Every structure is written in structure tokens, then in C-alpha cells.
Amino acid sequence: MKKSLFINAGIIALSLGLALCPLGGYQEGIVILLCINCVAAMGVSILTGFTGIFTLGHAAYMALGAYTTAILTVRYGVHWFPALLAGGLIAILVAWLIGVPTLRLTGDYYAIASIGLGEAIRLILENWQSFTRGARGFPGIDPYTTRGSSVAVFAVLTILMFNLLDSRLGRELRASRDDGVAASLLGFNTPRSRMKALLLSAFYCGIAGGLLGGYMCFIQPSMFDMMKSTELTAVVVFGGLGSMTGTLLGSAAITLIMEYFRDISQYRMLIYGLLLVAIMVFRPEGLLGNREIWDFLPRFAKGRRS
Amino acid sequence: MNFTLSTLIQQIINGLSLGSVYALIAVGYSLVYSILLFSNFAHGGFLVVGGYACYFLLTQWGFNTAVSMAGALAASGLTAVLTERLAYKPIRERTSITLYLLIASMGVNIVIENLFVITVGGRIRALPQSTFPTGVFELGGGVTVSASDILSLVVAAIFLVLLQLFLTRTRWGLAIRAAACDLRTAGLMGVNVTFLIGLVFFVAGLLAAVGGIFLSVRYSLYPQLGSITTKAFIAAVIGGLGSLPGAVLGSLILGLAEMLTAGFVSSQMRDLVVYSLLVLILLVRPAGFFGRTASEKI
């Protein structure tokens, strides 16, 4: 009880800090981008870090969220907030349709299938020109993603995520990741918990996509390609599989590093590639391993390390 | 649409020609997968190294075609071995999760691509026109085959036969096949696993270089050339990762599927068909046409 209070208070304090500290317009943009990237990374983290299913196609759920929100707000004049939720729900729906047949696949094969699915969704958006304007992109989205709105969404989703991880669902997921057979013997329905994780992750990515649309005011299917999906998974691995705070740290670190190196433009992608390799070579367990930040504090670590 | 026999034949020729290029690359993917059970996305990078090595040996240092090609093969092979030693080996020693290798290989691919962007620039280049035969042959009824089609088909076939001979007729080939069955047991039986893995990467690098030279002849040379390997990778999966005949068959199927879709359905559906085929195959037969089934692997 005490721990969850500590976590919730921490998240609220962090969000208030992000929302209220005086920043220039450019820094504000970075804060928005941080929030968006963190929400998407949390989504991938619950799937990859907590159920062990690697995905290389989650950018597609971002695309679904982004397009749903954009089309609802621009064409039908819906307020951005319900539109954003609708984006998340569409992502859930598609994830469910996809998850039923594909979640049977294990290991590399799910990852490969997710490449195919992710690209297929992107290509459908691209070919459905009458509805999405196709590869040319969808312009004229209202700039509804402000610092306030993005930080608020981030805070709510982060609190939700940490409380879910602390609930029965979180234990179920961890149990089925660590030992699927043992978990099912304990009465956990492993396939169902995998599905729950997929739906949850699709929702987070959908919301992140919707926010991204409002930040960019312009979306295009090519923004959500395999490169973006890889980035999402790489961020989660970097932060540490099975560590939600690690995911947040990793996401923040990569976002800031990539932004910092914009000056030496030609070297940016080189650095990104080297970073990916270096993380895998030197710290494959990620920044925090599978522990959360507070596990490093002696007060909360008691009883966990036994 | 324009369904006539000569169009059909022309599209089949186009498809086979594309498939033969995919095959050279897909075999490299499958070879590495058969030993280490991971999809080496850096393969595209090796291919770019081969293409540029050939280009610079030909144009800057003025070597003849044969020497340049040999140099390109060596360059790609060494890059592959170096990548394995510097990036993959430490990961393999620390963890058994192959997805880490996969992400690292994507990183290597990005590094190689951008090294070329920085050093030689993003400009699109082409191997000199005189290097390889050009020309068009009429087969009658308006159906044509270009010299580069025939050349790529022949060279792909030669290299695939050579590879098959190497795998079946030499001691190291036997060791590779043994390791593909079970890497650890092969090690216990006295196979020098480190050397063996290096050898596999070297061979994969050689094949990548051949693919790279071909792609540069047919489609020009630029740092992002390696991205075409995504399709070859899909071909390898369709044929069954780890199976060499599967990789070849998958490539031809994919090449034909692409060209026939573009020719008779819609050119925009082409990639959608490719990716749907991938997902469908994975669902119906996850191990592909020739792959070992999942249960055999556990």
C-alpha cells in the first residue's frame, strides 16, 4: 500500500514538474515528445518486458490511433479527447482481430509476423486513398497536443500502468513470462493474459499515435514504418525488460540523445545504430535489468530480494 | 487487365529475374539462421559493402572486373566476420535470447548504411555500363529478356550450386550441417565452433557481395540499397528459415507473386500481397515450406 502511494505521488510530482516548470517553446516541444514516446514505450514494454513477446510492428497501432483521431477531429469535428480515446479503442480492436490467430506463434516467429502485420496495416492506410489521403499524408490536424494535454495523458496512463502491474494482472503476466507451464498450473490462463497484454499495449500505442498527430499537425503512413517499430522495441530493451521505470528512463534517454545530436546531423543515425549495438553488447539486460527504480532503494527492496 | 499470353510470359520472366536476385540474398539469411537461429538484418549492410567495394575498385583504382569482384567478395566476407566477432559473439556469450542479436543486427545495418552516407555521400551511383553485358533479346511475340536477367539467373545458379557442393562435399560443409542440427553437440564432437561460425558468416558475406554487385548493376548503388533485403528476408521465411532450397523456392515464389500482382491486379497491392503472404504462411505453416517444424526445435 505504502509503495503504490509512493509511486503515485512520484508520478504526480514528476508530471506537475513537467507541466509547470518554465520552458521555452522548443523545450516544450521536447517535453511533449518525451510524453508521447514514453506512452508508446510503456505500451510495448507491457507486452515485451512483461510477457516476453517481442514485437517489431507496434508502430502500426500508433498509425491506427493517429489516423482515427485525425479523421474524427478534422472530418467529423469531434473534440480531440473522445477522438483520442476512439483511436486507442480502434487500436485495441485491430489488435484483438490480429492477436487471436497470431499470438500462438512463439519467439522469433511472432516478431517476424509482427513485421508483416505492421507493414500490412501501414500499406492498407497508404492504399485507402479516399479515406486517409494515402501516402501523401493527412494535413491540417488541430494542434491539440499541448504541453498540458500531453503531460496529463502521460500522467493518467502512467499511474494506470503502475497500478495494473501491481494488481493481479501484473502478477499473472510476470508468472506466465517466467514460466508458462508453472503459471498455468497455478490457475493462470496464460494465453488470455498474453492477449490482455497485447490489447493494453495496442491501446497505449494508439493513444501515443493520436497525440503524435496532434503534435505534428500532419501524419503520413511512412512515419509509422518498421524503423519506428524497431525504435520502440529497442527503447524497451534499453530500459530493461520487465522494468517499467527502466522503460521510462530508456525512452527519455533515447529521445534526449537523438535530439541532442541534431546538430551533427549526419552522424545522428550512425550514433543511433552504434547505440543499439552497444546496448545489446554491453548491457543486454538494459539500464535497470528487470527491477524498478525503487527496488534499488533499501526501504522498498526488503522482502523482494529474498 | 491486359491478359494476353505474351504479357503473362513477360511477367513470369520479370518475376523469375527478380526472384533470382532475392534468392542470392535469402540464402545468406537462411545460412546464418540455420546455425545461430536469428535473423541477421545486417545482411543488407554486407551487401552494400560489397557493392561499394566493387564500385571503388573498378572506378577509383582501375582494376578489371574480375579483380574488383573478388575484392568485393573479400570485403563483404571480412565485414561479416568482423561484425560477428565484435557484435554478435559477446551477445551470444551473455544471453540466449536471439532477439537481442536481431536488434543488434538492425543496429549494425544502420551503422553501415550511415558510414557510407558520411564517407562517400548519399549520391546514387552505378557501376560503369561496360562492366557487364547489356542488351535485349526478343523471344517473339513482344516478349523480351535482357542480358542482365540471364546473367543474374546464371550467376545465382552457379553460386547456389557451389554452395551446395561446399556444404555436401567438404569437411567444413559437413561440420556446418552438423552444427545446423545442433550447435552444442557439434562443439562437443570436436568442431571448432568459433571458427565454424566465422566461416558461416564469411560465406554469407560472400553471397551478400554477389547480391550487392548484382543489385548495383541492375538498380544502381546507394547507401540504402540494403533495404531491399527485407523482401529477401521474407522470401527466406516463406521458404522456411534455415533451409537453403526453401530460400530459393521462397524467393522465386515471392518474385512471381510480386510481378503477377503488379501486372494483373494492381501495382499498389504488390507489397500488401508480399506481407499478407508472409503472415499467412506463418499462420498456416510457421516453419515455411521447407523449415524444420517448431516442435522439432524444442
Place this chain on the structure above:
Amino acid sequence: MRKFVLCIACIALLAVPALAADTIKVGQLAAVTGDFAAYGTAEWEAVKIAVEEINKAGGVLGKQLELIMYDCRTRQEDTVNAARRLVEQDRVTAVIGPNGSGLCIAAAPIFNRGRVPNIGTLPTNPQVTVDESGRVRPYNFRICFLDPYQGAIMAQFSAQDLKAKKAALLYDVSSDYSQGQREFFIRNFERFGGKIVADEGFRGEDVDFRSQLTNMKNSGADVFIYPFMGKSLPLAVKQARELGIATPIVGGDGYGDFMWEIAGDALGDTYWVSHVDRYDPTLAGFFESYQAHTGTECKEFLNGVLAYDCVYWLKDAIERAGSDDPEKVRDALEKTSGLKLMHCVLTMDENHDPKDKDGVILRCDPKQQKALFLTKLRPE
């Protein structure tokens, strides 16, 4: 002693902003990595050359120009981030580039909210300067002509000069640039009494067009229309000739000298709409200094020339504004009239687009391996 320190501190405080304001900051967005890196790199080099020339000649309003370039990787996301940084952190006077329409449209809200003028180098889509509801974007300008214009020139040239009746199109579905030109070509070609007999698409990263070309060949067209850019262009030309197609090919301003290396003699009987004639003697000086600066030839000459002229246009506007204040510079850009630049005489119309620019038709000559000036056209 204390007073002295205070004095020094005051001087230092005054001097810092004075020093900082000593230059006029010019931003640039160019894709120097990614698929279209070649075009972006040419623009970057050209802008560097122009800035250096201006600075050597004493700068603008007595101040030196300071160039800040960010890579936009031909990706909207990166373009928006980089634009934000130029506007909100670096506080530049104006921004030159990027070259793609999609990129300019994505970044336009940032420039208009931040009130910093943006000059597109080669974005030919109408929506770059006029938003979807038909309002002029106050802070967006461009130096090139537009897709409707280009599509009209291609149609007019095909119908009148090549006497074509049936056209087969190949276009890039993933590009605004390509779709826009296609649309305006079809509209105009039909106006001239022509008929579209094949309309085939491909996606940006595709390298093999033979199945589409086979369909186009069987359509019996007497001209092929190639409204796209990049490496696809020479590849589609080469593959068409390999399939035994001798039909003349007409394309947009995607032509670059790099195409000879790839397609070689296959470029015979191809025609390209362009903004400038590569061998116009007035441009020779620029190409020489480009060669001297970079050690390579400016193969993407169009990008080089237009980016170079953008800097001089901006210089003129800052001088007329008498200030480096972005809003005053914007007003001056809007009032540009009869400005003599290297490649044209520039006048802005009410939509912030150049008025009355001639289109140039280039014809590829395999003997000289060059695209030679054929004719000048203005749409009827």
C-alpha cells in the same frame, strides 16, 4: 575596486547580447541523410557557398550571416522537430528549405505560429503556400514553380510538340509531388484532346518497374509520362528500354545529371521539364565554385541553383526590410518584385509563389551525355 568590478560586469552584460546580435542567423532544413540525401546535400553545399560569398563581400546590413543547418532525413517528424528548434531556440531570421512539399506542409504550422518566414527550395505542391481551406500561409514562400504549372507544361509539350494522342503514366503513390503532377497532367492532357491509356503506380522505395512497364507497353501509348524523382527515374527509363520500349518519355523536374551514370544511352528520346538550363552561361560561375568547394560536380544542379538563389533572395529581403526582424523580412519577401537572381527574375504573386516563370524543356542527348536545352514553355 568594487565599483570597477561592477563596471566590468555591466560592460560584460551589455557586451554579451551585443556580441550575440552581431550576426544574422539563417536557418536551413535539408535532408542530408535518407533516401533523398543527394538532393539535400547539394542544397546544403550551395547555401554554404552563397553565405560565404555574402560574408566575404561584407555581409548583410553590415552583419555576417550565420548558417544553422539541421538534417530532416526527408521525414516529417524530424522536419517538425528541427523547425521548432530553429524557430524557438535558435531564433533565426528565416529558414531556407526543405525541398519536399510534404516536409514543407508539415513544418508550415510551426513557422506560421513562430512568425518566421520559410522559403521552400523545390516544393511544387500548391498547398505549401496556400492551406487546404484556400488561405495563403503568411510565412511560407517558395522560389520554384508549382505542380499544376509543371503538369500543364508536360501535357502541352506532349500534345503539341510530340503530337502524342495516347499517354501512359507511371507515378509514385507515396509522393505528394508525383500525385500532384499526375493529376494536373491528366487534366491538361485531356483538355488538349489526349487520352490516358495506362495509369500505373509504384511505391517510393520500389526499384523494379517492369511489370508496370509491361502493361504500359501493351497499352499502345505514344508517350510515357514519368512524374517522379530520385533513383526511380533512371531505373524506370533503363528498364523500359530493356523491355524493348522505344516510346518517348516525358518527365518533371526530377531530372539530374546522376541519371546518366545509371541509365546511360537509355536516356535517348527522353524530355524533362526543368526550372533552369544547366548549360546557361549565367550559371557557370556557380558550378565552378561548387566544384572548387566540394571537389565534386553539382549533379543535382536544380537543387543547387535554387538553394543558392534562395540565399540571395533572402539577402535582398533583409536589406529592403532594413532589419533582421523575421516579420519585417516576411513583409519584404512578400513585396519582392523584379528581383534579378542568378537563374531568373523573381516576382511574388498573391499566393507567395513566383509569377511568370518560364518552364524549360530539356532533351537528353546520348552523344554528349547531357540534357540540352530544347525549348522554353509557358502554359496556355
